[in-house]
Amino acid sequence: xxxxxxxxxxxxxxxxxxxxxxxxxxxxxxxxxxxxxxxxxxxxxxxxxxxxxxxxxxxxxxxxxxxxxxxxxxxxxxxxxxxxxxxxxxxxxxxxxxxxxxxxxxxxxxxxxxxxxxxxxxxxxxxxxxxxxxxxxxxxxxxxxxxxxxxxxxxxxxxxxxxxxxxxxxxxxxxxxxxxxxxxxxxxxxxxxxxxxxxxxxxxxxxxxxxxxxxxxxxxxxxxxxxxxxxxxxxxx
Amino acid sequence: xxxxxxxxxxxxxxxxxxxxxxxxxxxxxxxxxxxxxxxxxxxxxxxxxxxxxxxxxxxxxxxxxxxxxxxxxxxxxxxxxxxxxxxxxxxxxxxxxxxxxxxxxxxxxxxxxxxxxxxxxxxxxxxxxxxxxxxxxxxxxxxxxxxxxxxxxxxxxxxxxxxxxxxxxxxxxxxxxxxxxxxxxxxxxxxxxxxxxxxxxxxxxxxxxxxxxxxxxxxxxxxxxxxxxxxxxxxxxxxxxxxxxxxxxxxxxxxxxxxxxxxxxxxxxxxxxxxxxxxxxxxxxxxxxxxxxxxxxxxxxxxxxxxxxxxxxxxxxxxxxxxxxxxxxxxxxxxxxxxxxxxxxxxxxxxxxxxxxxxxxxxxxxxxxxxxxxxxxxxxxxxxxxxxxxxxxxxxxxxxxxxxxxxxxxxxxxxxxxxxxxxxxxxxxxxxxxxxxxxxxxxxxxxxxxxxxxxxxxxxxxxxxxxxxxxxxxxxxxxxxxxxxxxxxxxxxxxxxxxxxxxxxxxxxxxxxxxxxxxxxxxxxxxxxxxxxxxxxxxxxxxxxxxxxxxxxxxxxxxxxxxxxxxxxxxxxxxxxxxxxxxxxxxxxxxxxxxxxxxxxxxxxxxxxxxxxxxxxxxxxxxxxxxxxxxxxxxxxxxxxxxxxxxxxxxxxxxxxxxxxxxxxxxxxxxxxxxxxxxxxxxxxxxxxxxxxxxxxxxxxxxxxxxxxxxxxxxxxxxxxxxxxxxxxxxxxxxxxxxxxxxxxxxxxxxxxxxxxxxx
Numbered sequence: 003x004x005x006x007x008x009x010x011x012x013x014x015x016x017x018x019x020x021x022x023x024x025x026x027x028x029x030x031x032x033x034x035x036x037x038x039x040x041x042x043x044x045x046x047x048x049x050x051x052x053x054x055x056x057x058x059x060x061x062x063x064x065x066x067x068x069x070x071x072x073x074x075x076x077x078x079x080x081x082x083x084x085x086x087x088x089x090x091x092x093x094x095x096x097x098x099x100x101x102x103x104x105x106x107x108x109x110x111x112x113x114x115x116x117x118x119x120x121x122x123x124x125x126x127x128x129x130x131x132x133x134x135x136x137x138x139x140x141x142x143x144x145x146x147x148x149x150x151x152x153x154x155x156x157x158x159x160x161x162x163x164x165x166x167x168x169x170x171x172x173x174x175x176x177x178x179x180x181x182x183x184x185x186x187x188x189x190x191x192x193x194x195x196x197x198x199x200x201x202x203x204x205x206x207x208x209x210x211x212x213x214x215x216x217x218x219x220x221x222x223x224x225x226x227x228x229x230x231x232x233x234x235x236x237x238x239x
Numbered sequence: 240x241x242x243x244x245x246x247x248x249x250x251x252x253x254x255x256x257x258x259x260x261x262x263x264x265x266x267x268x269x270x271x272x273x274x275x276x277x278x279x280x281x282x283x284x285x286x287x288x289x290x291x292x293x294x295x296x297x298x299x300x301x302x303x304x305x306x307x308x309x310x311x312x313x314x315x316x317x318x319x320x321x322x323x324x325x326x327x328x329x330x331x332x333x334x335x336x337x338x339x340x341x342x343x344x345x346x347x348x349x350x351x352x353x354x355x356x357x358x359x360x361x362x363x364x365x366x367x368x369x370x371x372x373x374x375x376x377x378x379x380x381x382x383x384x385x386x387x388x389x390x391x392x393x394x395x396x397x398x399x400x401x402x403x404x405x406x407x408x409x410x411x412x413x414x415x416x417x418x419x420x421x422x423x424x425x426x427x428x429x430x431x432x433x434x435x436x437x438x439x440x441x442x443x444x445x446x447x448x449x450x451x452x453x454x455x456x457x458x459x460x461x462x463x464x465x466x467x468x469x470x471x472x473x474x475x476x477x478x479x480x481x482x483x484x485x486x487x488x489x490x491x492x493x494x495x496x497x498x499x500x501x502x503x504x505x506x507x508x509x510x511x512x513x514x515x516x517x518x519x520x521x522x523x524x525x526x527x528x529x530x531x532x533x534x535x536x537x538x539x540x541x542x543x544x545x546x547x548x549x550x551x552x553x554x555x556x557x558x559x560x561x562x563x564x565x566x567x568x569x570x571x572x573x574x575x576x577x578x579x580x581x582x583x584x585x586x587x588x589x590x591x592x593x594x595x596x597x598x599x600x601x602x603x604x605x606x607x608x609x610x611x612x613x614x615x616x617x618x619x620x621x622x623x624x625x626x627x628x629x630x631x632x633x634x635x636x637x638x639x640x641x642x643x644x645x646x647x648x649x650x651x652x653x654x655x656x657x658x659x660x661x662x663x664x665x666x667x668x669x670x671x672x673x674x675x676x677x678x679x680x681x682x683x684x685x686x687x688x689x690x691x692x693x694x695x696x697x698x699x700x701x702x703x704x705x706x707x708x709x710x711x712x713x714x715x716x717x718x719x720x721x722x723x724x725x726x727x728x729x730x731x732x733x734x735x736x737x738x739x740x741x742x743x744x745x746x747x748x749x750x751x752x753x754x755x756x757x758x759x760x761x762x763x764x765x766x767x768x769x770x771x772x773x774x775x776x777x778x779x780x781x782x783x784x785x786x787x788x789x790x791x792x793x794x795x796x797x798x799x800x801x802x803x804x805x806x807x808x809x810x811x812x813x814x815x816x817x818x819x820x821x822x823x824x825x826x827x828x829x830x831x832x833x834x835x836x837x838x839x840x841x842x843x844x845x846x847x848x849x850x851x852x853x854x855x856x857x858x859x860x861x862x863x864x865x866x867x868x869x870x871x872x873x874x875x876x877x878x879x880x881x882x883x884x885x886x887x888x889x890x891x892x893x894x895x896x897x898x899x900x901x902x903x904x905x906x907x908x909x910x911x912x913x914x915x916x917x918x919x920x921x922x923x924x925x926x927x928x929x930x931x932x933x934x935x936x937x938x939x940x941x942x943x944x945x946x947x948x949x950x951x952x953x954x955x956x957x958x959x960x961x962x963x964x965x966x967x968x969x970x971x972x973x974x975x976x977x978x979x980x981x982x983x984x985x986x987x988x989x990x991x992x993x994x995x996x997x998x999x
């Protein structure tokens with residue numbers, strides 16, 4: 003068990019919160035995955051959620067992102083509660099205000115890289131030509147020049163994750179939720195992806211909630227929290 | 240194959256819980272429906288033979304020595320209110336005259352036995368419209384004497400003299416049916432309909448067993464990875480396929496048994512069926528069960544080929560090679576072959592039918608071959624024009640795996656092609672069906688009494704029938720020139736005749752002789768006029784000089800007129816001699832009510848049992864079974880599309896499972912489930928509609944090509960577009976197929992729910 007000195011514990015940011023949770027509880031049958039978690043994320047802040055496997059860190063991300071409805075407590079986004087929204091409203095929120103990067107497999111294999119990146123814009127009703135033009139702007143910024151027409155199967159793992167980052171950022175979301183974004187990459191590729199993700203997010207003042215079990219990856223965050231047995235047991239920086 | 244392999248194969252097949260159950264249920268259902276359709280197909284000929292056997296007694300057996308005859312019989316096909324009605328007349332010649340099947344004894348003079356359906360109709364019909372045609376009804380005919388449960392037939396006792404030239408002397412009734420004498424075009428269409436129904440079923444059975452391949456491949460690939468040999472893996476795949484067909488095929492027998500009473504209600508060749516007569520021969524049924532298993536096993540083995548090459552079972556998605564446009568070549572080759580063979584071999588011989596049939600088959604196979612190319616094209620176009628994510632994803636999925644997408648609908652496409660070609664033929668047959676009838680006004684009934692002596696009396700009596708406005712007597716005669724050239728003529732006042740006709744282009748003027756002759760043919764200077772009775776015995780012979788000054792054409796263009804003789808002669812041209820010519824044809828003008836027409840028919844046949852009566856809308860079709868075959872083709876199409884719906888549903892759900900992870904991520908990122916449902920519908924519906932439309936168009940074009948070439952040498956030059964009911968049948972069929980796909984949509988939500996990410 004990692005122990006954090008009580009002097010550096012800081013469970014919440016002092017900046018205004020864009021996303022916050024209070025007393026968050028989530029159960030799966032008899033198992034209590036989250037046991038009263040309090041959390042806040044400031045605008046533009048990068049926070050890493052760490053913890054061992056099965057500690058509840060991914061469940062926390064899913065509850066904060068509106069993917070899973072909590073069984074207790076509340077989640078607020080920009081001051082408004084989102085945990086009591088219906089599935090349709092939560093989907094709309096995820097589509098317009100949030101971005102997502104997962105470990106692997108989130109790109110649609112039949113679509114080109116450019117089409118994959120433009121997909122969230124299309125879902126928001128943006129015209130295809132406009133969506134693809136906006137998506138194309140991300141390729142040079144993420145070192146993906148010339149990759150626009152390639153399929154996911156024709157790219158390396160690192161390139162695919164950079165495409166996934168571009169897809170998460172293309173709608174200029176308020177928050178990006180990244181669940182083990184480098185879990186399937188080697189060290190160098192993982193660092194490249196994290197570097198691009200955090201700098202691009204900072205460029206548009208987007209907050210990032212990063213779930214990882216790797217200290218190297220967590221080092222890209224401004225603040226770390228540790229989840230253990232469904233509780234936030236510590237926070238760093 | 241060892242028992243442990245069988246056990247492992249079964250365990251693998253059911254290992255996936257609910258998902259297995261859904262795929263298994265749909266696949267087994269498709270196999271069951273396909274098996275049931277094939278069982279009906281092999282039951283068809285035995286059922287037809289059974290039916291023909293029941294009615295064989297009505298076909299007289301020719302005898303060499305008339306003195307041995309024990310019974311005189313004649314059979315007439317007639318109608319009531321548009322329904323076919325058979326009247327069989329029996330006149331015993333000896334005391335031991337035979338009794339036909341279904342009757343306890345021969346009807347006496349003026350008595351009749353009627354079928355249960357006719358008895359029911361008589362009870363519901365006003366007495367003066369139908370009952371007088373049969374005399375006194377003394378009993379009903381048993382099933383052994385009927386072709387079908389709903390057949391309208393009466394067996395009546397008459398005096399031998401009443402039958403005139405129609406009498407057939409017989410010793411006993413025929414027990415073996417005469418061979419079916421279908422016209423070549425009907426034969427061709429029936430063969431095409433059967434092939435068109437069987438090929439899709441075979442494709443569906445193969446497709447259905449292949450559909451679960453994605454899940455199977457993942458499991459079996461894992462076995463390959465731990466050292467299973469390709470042969471072992473293939474055997475496991477066969478076990479799994481046999482599980483589907485092993486349950487689906489017997490379930491098909493159940494579907495067959497449950498739907499047989501409904502299928503028995505479908506009329507074909509003049510009637511519905513007794514359900515118990517629709518039964519496949521045991522040997523053929525057993526062979527069919529075996530064939531379904533073999534087809535399933537072969538399809539499973541075919542699906543294993545890729546897996547054997549790639550034990551990891553994971554294929555990275557790169558831009559796949561697209562089907563070549565060369566796939567269109569067989570279709571065009573079939574079209575060219577068809578045009579050449581129809582042009583080269585015209586006529587009723589069997590040779591052209593073989594060539595035409597082969598070309599037709601080549602086109603059908605060509606469509607199946609070209610299908611993936613067309614599906615890929617549809618996918619590329621859809622992907623290019625898509626504005627939303629659903630259409631974009633559907634288009635890309637189709638373009639990526641056109642063979643997989645087309646596999647589910649291949650059978651449908653062939654069924655659509657055959658149906659659209661058939662409906663075009665049917666429309667042609669329908670519009671030319673009445674060509675042999677004179678163009679009378681709708682309210683004119685034609686009666687042809689075969690007893691010439693009774694015609695005058697009949698005309699007088701018909702004038703008093705309720706609703707009859709006038710009766711025109713016509714004398715049919717032959718004109719024989721000294722050169723031997725002969726023509727047909729009607730002796731009737733021109734103005735009176737035209738009053739009965741719907742011929743605005745015709746005019747009488749002052750001429751007494753009106754010709755309806757094609758260009759290049761003219762009247763001779765004199766003829767002998769000959770009149771015959773119903774036994775074609777000569778009654779009257781008169782000299783008839785033709786005065787050219789009294790001759791004029793009846794219409795400007797005689798080639799457009801059907802059903803009239805070569806010449807219309809005013810009785811005045813014969814002077815007093817006209818009275819010697821017997822009236823042979825009556826045109827009865829009515830008030831237009833259907834009941835009046837039936838009263839006229841009843842009155843005519845009461846006076847002369849052998850007289851035929853035809854209404855203005857009575858059509859003489861060269862292919863009388865067209866309407867019924869059209870119904871069968873239509874039902875076959877709907878059935879095919881129902882099967883395709885099952886195949887499509889399983890295929891799209893399998894595709895969804897393949898992309899479950901990606902789609903779940905998309906939903907987590909905010910994609911509404913409605914967009915995913917739209918994706919499933921587009922992926923299934925767009926190729927179905929587009930490729931069906933292509934097949935329908937090709938079917939119409941092919942039929943039009945055949946008919947245009949054929950009709951160019953015939954008088955019936957007009958080639959119509961297919962009957963509008965084609966659009967209805969196609970629409971209903973597509974709706975049925977899509978309804979099956981829609982029924983699977985609720986599963987989309989469950990399979991891609993973002994909450995499942997925690998278990999990924």
